[in-house]
Structures are given as structure tokens and as C-alpha cells.
Amino acid sequence: MTHPLPHTTRQPTSDFTRRVVSTLLASASLCAIVALPAQVQADTYPSKPITLVVPNPPGGLLDTSARLLSDPLARALGQSVVVDNKPGGSGNLAYSLVARSPKDGYTVLVSYSGYHIANPILMDKLPWELKDLTPVGLITVATNVIAVHPSVPANNLKDFIAWVKQNPGKVNYASQGNGSVSHIGTEIFKQQTGIEMTHVPYKGSGQAIQDVLAGQVQVFISTPPSVMGHVLSGKLKALAVTGKTRHPQLPQVPTASEAGLPGFELESWVALYVAAGTPKEVVQKLSQEVKRSMESPDTKQRADAAGVEVRYLTPENTTKLLERDTASWAKAIKAGNIKFD
Template sequence: MFRKLAYCMLLLTSSTAFAQSLPSKPITLIVPNPPGGVVDTAARVVGQPLGQLLKHTVVIDNRPGGSGNIAYQAVARSAPDGATLLVSYSAYHTANPSLMAKLPWAPKDFTPVALLVAATNVVAVHPSLPVNTLPELIAYLKKNPGKVSYASQGNGSLSHIGTELFKQQTGTDMLHIPYKGSGQAIADVVSGRVQVFITTPPSVMQHVQSGKLKALAIAGKTRHPMLPAVPTTAEAGLPDFTLEAWVGLFAPAGTPPALVNQISNGVKQALDTPEAKKQAAAQGVELRYLNPAALDTLVNNELGYWRNVISKASITLD
């Protein structure tokens, strides 16, 4: 009887401590990109339901610039109390360490909390280009080397590295025009100032559907449900070109495991809400939860992968 009572008291004490582990102040999700695009979309998809489930105020703070480093450094230097979390873009998180010799943060500065979303990329072009298929684009670029420009969300972003890989695989040449996030980039692509944008669907979906842009191929293994008529790169004759971005939630290193797990479980429930599913479907992103351990494995695998890719492509931000 005594042992049973003691055990029950231990469970009650542990549960109480667990419930009180959230910070007293609001939880701030720091986004390394401006509003618009898959990273900001992921933050907004999870933010409101997470706050409701945790019964806590969740604030979204966009801090673009410096190829993500402004936001990453801010979170890395924050107290490990769960009050400041990073909404991390895969290219920044796994490519910047290989792109910059003097990076003001390191992957070890963060504790994985949960994967939020994944999004394949779409090859989109302005209608002024006289092409309607991916093979036609490649042929046109070969006939006009250096005369076509492409947009990216910034130096070292996945759209930058991915398009450079596209150039390498197709033997083409385009002029790189970097922006500070998708919002500014898409404005110039829609206006025709820049002609090509390889990016995630949220950035271009409405413009493709309205006819302001052409979607030539999906750089994934399957067609996108919001663009069912657009072939994959494999179907279009370029099977080796696949490009997927992901967005994950990270806490500063040293955040207590119980707190990390509590927030991660909240994220899992938040992503399963009808509202989150509706928003994700409307924006063309895939909700894909991974727990802290699985996200840690994903990060470590991609750090090695992008290190090799960046080295072969001779890309640097220094």
C-alpha cells in the first residue's frame, strides 16, 4: 500500500512539474523569412492551434535577412526556456554551415522540437518566355546563355542552390537575382523583371492558377495535388532533379527535454487539427510531423548531403 501511494504521489508530482514547464511569457516563433512563402506559411499554420492546445500565447516574429543568420543567431543566444523558438528553413539550417566559414551559429546551438511541413519545388516561368514545357525551357536557355535571370529567396537559399544544381545538370546558364524572401522575389517574377523561379508552391500557386506564371514541372516524385496537370521533372525528362524543402521547429540548445517533448506533442496535435490541414492544403504544403529524435536524424543526414552538393557546385557565401 505504501509503495502504491508513493508511486501515485510521484506521478502526480511529475505531471505537475511537466504542466508547469511552459514559460510564463508568450512563446515567440522567430521566422527567418518575411511574410509569404513556405517558412512563414508553416509558422502561421501551426501557430494558432499550438497556442490553443498549450493554452498559451504564441507570437510570430519575422526577422529576415543575412541568409537567415539574423533569426538563427537570435534564437541561438536566447534562454533555453521555451519562450523563443526557431521556425527553421531546411536550406539555411543544413546548407549555411557549408556555405559560410564564419557562421555566427552552428547546428549544435539548436535542439530539434518537431518537423512542421515539407514542400516540393516547382519550376515556374514568366509567360514572356516562349516555352511551355521543361525541355523547351532547357533548349531556350542553351540558345540564350546568360540572357535569362532567375530569382531566389536569397543567397544560400534552397531556390539558389537548387537552381544552380538545375544549371549544372542541364548545362545551362542563368543570371542569379537574390531577394530577401519569397515575397519580393515573386513580385519581380510576376512583373517579368525576372523570368524563372524554382521555389515551393505557396510562393507561386495563385499566380500559376491565374495565368500570370507558367508551371513547367514539379521537382518531386509525384505530381502536386494543387497542380495536377503539371508533370514531374522525371516525367519531363529530368529524373535526377528533385528538390524538397522542409520547415522545422527548434529550441535553443540546453532546453529541458521535458519542455521540448511538451511543445513537440503540442505541435503534433496542432498539425492534426482541421484548420491546420485546411490552411496547408490551400497553400500547397504537406504537413509532416517528426518527433525530436527523427528530426535530429534528418538534420544530420542533410548536413552531409548538402555539404557534398555545395562542394561540387562550388557555391560559397564568403
């Protein structure tokens, strides 16, 4: 005769099950506790002012872009947004400050494509690494203007190239600093045209433009915010713009391709970064508000007046843009054996 198993023989299985369930519940609670700070931070972000750190002095594309964003972003987030200019070390002072800042989304780098691409290529030792920063998104893009002092005896790009060839070593060009877009871009311009000019680096566009206006430096390839007002007033001559199309604020100025230099295109872009390790929820919230702020009609109108194009990209697409431009710049830098002066 077969007897049923005593009730106590099922107890171990029941105890085991209870222990498993208890362990899973405890683990879930722990995970919730671990995840809670990031979620709480995202829900309450921002609870204090945000600082936009600009690696250049006031004036120029970087500063203009930061100030286009600061007011509408402050209104959107309900907190003050302060622009803090931290020039020095070819942008590295500002980069280091943000890379080492608390991972909370309150210290934001207004990043320039020239620094972000060229510095890691051209500098053996940096006080920061790309992995130290997390993208928030692209905010603006600007074509560049090939501008010269009125004393230059050329009114178009073709005649300018011929004049420089007739005066080897006598023509100086300004840049916003070693490794900037104006530096690398002008070197690429030299490669494509076969001309020789001497590089005079400055700490930002503000100082550079003063010497170009004074005639101490003859040439400056820079973004519209730096030169457009001086071109419109006749203090500088614009020979070409470096975009695919003419600039809406300078319709009389041809593109480089139209002026006889096909294939020469040079864009400068500005993106926002925070310290790596900033909670993803905070980055996403900030990125969404940046997009809304930059794409408002008022911001776009002010950007157009400043000669800047609003072009938002997500954090992921900003990374893709960086990877694409890094590859093309690295090729040009190697071909020209470009080094820091």
C-alpha cells in the same frame, strides 16, 4: 573459554552504516532539488506567450508554416503564439536571436532547410552553431515548382532548357537568398541540364516573386505558397514540380521526371528549434503539442489549400533528416563550386 564480544565493538559498523545512509539520503535529496526546477518548469510550461521567430519576411513556405501552426498551438497550450518575422543576414539574424535566447522554450525558431544546411557549409564564420540549437520537430514539407514568366517562349521543361541554351548569359533566376533551397536547388538544376543562368538573390520569396511577376527575372524555383496562386491565375507558367508525384493543387503540372529530367527532386522542409539547454521535458511537451496541432484536420485542410504538406517528425528523426540532407547538399555544393555571391 570464549567470551562474546562486547556490544560496543559493533558500534563503529553501525555508525558507518548510519553515515552511509545519511549521505545517500542527502544526495538523493540534493538530486531531487537539482531536478526540481526542470520538472516544475515542464509542469507549468507555458505560463506566458510563445514567439515563433521566422528568418524570412511574410509570404513563402516559412511564414506560411509558422502561421499554420500558431493558432492551433495557441489553443492547445492556452497561451498566445506570436509569429515574429526577423529577416536578415541570410537567416542568421533569426538564428542568432534564438540561439542566444533564454533556455526556456518560449522563443522558437521556424527553421528552413536551406538556411540550416547551407549556411554552415557555405559561410566561414557564423554567429551561431548547430550545437546552439535543439530540435523540437519537423512540421511541414513542400515540393518546389519550376515557374517562369509568361514572356518565356517555352511551355514545357524540355523547350525551356533548349531556349536557355540558345541564350547563354541572358536568363536570370531568382532565389530567396544566398544558400536558400531555391538557390542551391537551381544550381543543381543547372548542373544536371548544362544550362547557364545568372543568380539574382532576394531577401525572401515576397521580394523575389514581385520581380518575377514584373518580368525582370525570368525563372523562380520555389515552393507552392510563393507561386501557386500566380500559376493558377495565369500570371506565371509552371513547367514542372520537383517532387516524386504531382502536386494535388497543380495536377496539370508534370513532375520533373515526367517532363524529361529524371532524378531531379527538390524538397524544402521546415522544422522548429529552441536554444540548446532547454529542459528536455519542456522540449518534449512542446513537440507533442506541435504534433497534435499540425495533425488536426483543420490544420491539414489549410495546409493543403496553401500547397504545403504536413509531415511531423520527432526531435530525434528531425536530426537524422538534417544529417542525411547535409551530406547530399555538401556533395552537390562541392561539385558545383557553389559560393555565396
